[in-house]
Amino acid sequence: MSLLELKDISKIYGNLHALDHVNLTVDQGEWIAIMGPSGSGKSTMMNIISCMDKPTTGQVIFDGRDITKDSRRKLTEFHRDKIGLVFQQFHLINYLNAVENVMVAQYYHSMPDEKEALEALERVGLKDRAKHLPSQLSGGEQQRVCIARALINSPSLILADEPTGNLDEANENIVLDLFRQLHKEGTSLIVVTHDPEVGEVAQRIVRLEHGKIASDKKNEQFAE
Amino acid sequence: MFFRMITGAFRRQWKKMLMIAMTVALGASIATAMLNVMLSVGDKINEELKAYGSNITVVPRSEAVISHLYDVDETEEQAEYLPEETLGEFLTIFWANNIVDFTPLLDTPATVNGQEVPVVGAWFDHHLAFVKKGTTYERNTGIINLRSWWDITDGTWLDEAKLKGDRYAMVGQKLAATLSLKAGDTFTVATDHGTETLTVTGIFESGDDEEGMLFTTLSTAQRLTGAEGQYKKAEVSAITSPDDELAVKAAKNPDLLTGDEYDLWYCTAYVSSICFQIQEAIPQASASAVRQIADSEGKILEKTELLMALITLMSLIGATLGISNLVTSGVMERSAELALMKAVGAKNGQITRLILTEIILTALVGAAVGYFMGYAFAQIIGQRVFSSSIEMSGMVAFLVTILVIAVTLVGSLPAVRMILRLRPSEVLHGGH
Numbered sequence: 001m002s003l004l005e006l007k008d009i010s011k012i013y014g015n016l017h018a019l020d021h022v023n024l025t026v027d028q029g030e031w032i033a034i035m036g037p038s039g040s041g042k043s044t045m046m047n048i049i050s051c052m053d054k055p056t057t058g059q060v061i062f063d064g065r066d067i068t069k070d071s072r073r074k075l076t077e078f079h080r081d082k083i084g085l086v087f088q089q090f091h092l093i094n095y096l097n098a099v100e101n102v103m104v105a106q107y108y109h110s111m112p113d114e115k116e117a118l119e120a121l122e123r124v125g126l127k128d129r130a131k132h133l134p135s136q137l138s139g140g141e142q143q144r145v146c147i148a149r150a151l152i153n154s155p156s157l158i159l160a161d162e163p164t165g166n167l168d169e170a171n172e173n174i175v176l177d178l179f180r181q182l183h184k185e186g187t188s189l190i191v192v193t194h195d196p197e198v199g200e201v202a203q204r205i206v207r208l209e210h211g212k213i214a215s216d217k218k219n220e221q222f223a224e
Numbered sequence: 225m226f227f228r229m230i231t232g233a234f235r236r237q238w239k240k241m242l243m244i245a246m247t248v249a250l251g252a253s254i255a256t257a258m259l260n261v262m263l264s265v266g267d268k269i270n271e272e273l274k275a276y277g278s279n280i281t282v283v284p285r286s287e288a289v290i291s292h293l294y295d296v297d298e299t300e301e302q303a304e305y306l307p308e309e310t311l312g313e314f315l316t317i318f319w320a321n322n323i324v325d326f327t328p329l330l331d332t333p334a335t336v337n338g339q340e341v342p343v344v345g346a347w348f349d350h351h352l353a354f355v356k357k358g359t360t361y362e363r364n365t366g367i368i369n370l371r372s373w374w375d376i377t378d379g380t381w382l383d384e385a386k387l388k389g390d391r392y393a394m395v396g397q398k399l400a401a402t403l404s405l406k407a408g409d410t411f412t413v414a415t416d417h418g419t420e421t422l423t424v425t426g427i428f429e430s431g432d433d434e435e436g437m438l439f440t441t442l443s444t445a446q447r448l449t450g451a452e453g454q455y456k457k458a459e460v461s462a463i464t465s466p467d468d469e470l471a472v473k474a475a476k477n478p479d480l481l482t483g484d485e486y487d488l489w490y491c492t493a494y495v496s497s498i499c500f501q502i503q504e505a506i507p508q509a510s511a512s513a514v515r516q517i518a519d520s521e522g523k524i525l526e527k528t529e530l531l532m533a534l535i536t537l538m539s540l541i542g543a544t545l546g547i548s549n550l551v552t553s554g555v556m557e558r559s560a561e562l563a564l565m566k567a568v569g570a571k572n573g574q575i576t577r578l579i580l581t582e583i584i585l586t587a588l589v590g591a592a593v594g595y596f597m598g599y600a601f602a603q604i605i606g607q608r609v610f611s612s613s614i615e616m617s618g619m620v621a622f623l624v625t626i627l628v629i630a631v632t633l634v635g636s637l638p639a640v641r642m643i644l645r646l647r648p649s650e651v652l653h654g655g656h
Contacts, residue, residue: 080568095236161652
């Protein structure tokens, strides 16, 4: 069953076609890597999937519902309920500790619950670092807090933008292991990356070039 | 969570918050000082101007009509008097507490050593006790305060309470020189009604025609004019509100006022309403404003208040611009944090509420500090300009709080606009 469908999506900035008639279907529980060089349209696609931007033309169908024409307010509510975001720069609030950073996502979703937030941190192996400020955490730990924050509201889709871009190899492996675990648990994942090592662990690899899908194939080496 | 975020923001941005609080404190202090001075400046200026004499004169009604119709001074045959007991009525009117001083005057031509001398009877520092409907009204009043600019060049003021009897006089400097009088001398003054031997208590310099006159007690003047228990005119010094359109309309004819206008006019200390009330209390008298003084009061007050209001406005505009810069730069610095909040589902209203709560709490702390600074400024202004303290009004504290919140909200508008326009897709991921 498809979770997300992009139908003939284009995004045009002046004369620039950041996305050019793109069609993409993401199934429930699927792990997709979106790859491509800089300027290929990866971030634009991610912004459209995460409801933070609207396409110039085309349709976005999420969970069977066309959200293309939704108001900005409705889109905010929709993405808050359905999508968990992981960023390359982590974007943790630096005056809140780890558990509070996770609770921020709860606060703007429904009700903050410290116990649940601690469980999310436990899931990423950071329960003992819950009271630490971002400045007291390593890059890998900050990214895991970011993943815990993305998971806290049980989203249908985790959308990660260059999640290992700022990490060393050891921390990259920890984050990828976490993604494997989430995939096993049935979480749908879209990881935008230009790092082949990160892309090759995904179930399916979509390559973008000049705003178009250059290739879309199953990863034969994908290991469950 | 909301308060954790607020306290966290305070901890992280305490320097910026301190700057905002200081900006507000400066604006609030000037506003507090100016508003407090503005509220009490009317009384202060009135008090200052009271030093320059009376602002209301009371004469017998018939004399006022004749003077008005024929523009002539009365002759002795025309002279009308008012009973001395009517003076107590000044203490009974609605605005009695605004009447600072008053004195009856009774003038008569007389001769001293064969030379014609204008003699004026008055109260100097007279203790008046007046009983009406079982209530006793008391006041010390007289020309000692109404002629505060007199410079006593020899001797002392005529102190009615300390001196025995009433046969004393104060002599203007020019007249004293002509008559070769000095303090302690006695001389005889004669009129058609008799003679009195008076002792000079003091010689005064006034800088006006009164330097050629002789002032004595009212009772002595009454004997010299044969008008026992009477006076010809009263000078009243009252604290008044500056005239406005209503006062001008009422001064023409109070009967033209509507019911509400009449009530407002009657219950405001306009010089015309005080005159009206004096006439109500003493029906045979006509009270009128000494326009020069009343107009000066109104104009000075109006200009001073305008100046204070402008300074307050400028300080608030300055504070608004300062807050605007600080809050906007704060939001710019926090754009990633605010974009993240939007990305995890925060609505514009929630982020705006968070930022405004931080700013308003900071501004209120600044306002409290500014209020006390303003209190100090007001006292400095009061002491330097009016040589007295300025009363702090609770209304000003309330008004300053409202102004600070308004200034903060207006100053935060550009930042709020920025929050509304902030797009997480641009801030969090960068390009396309």
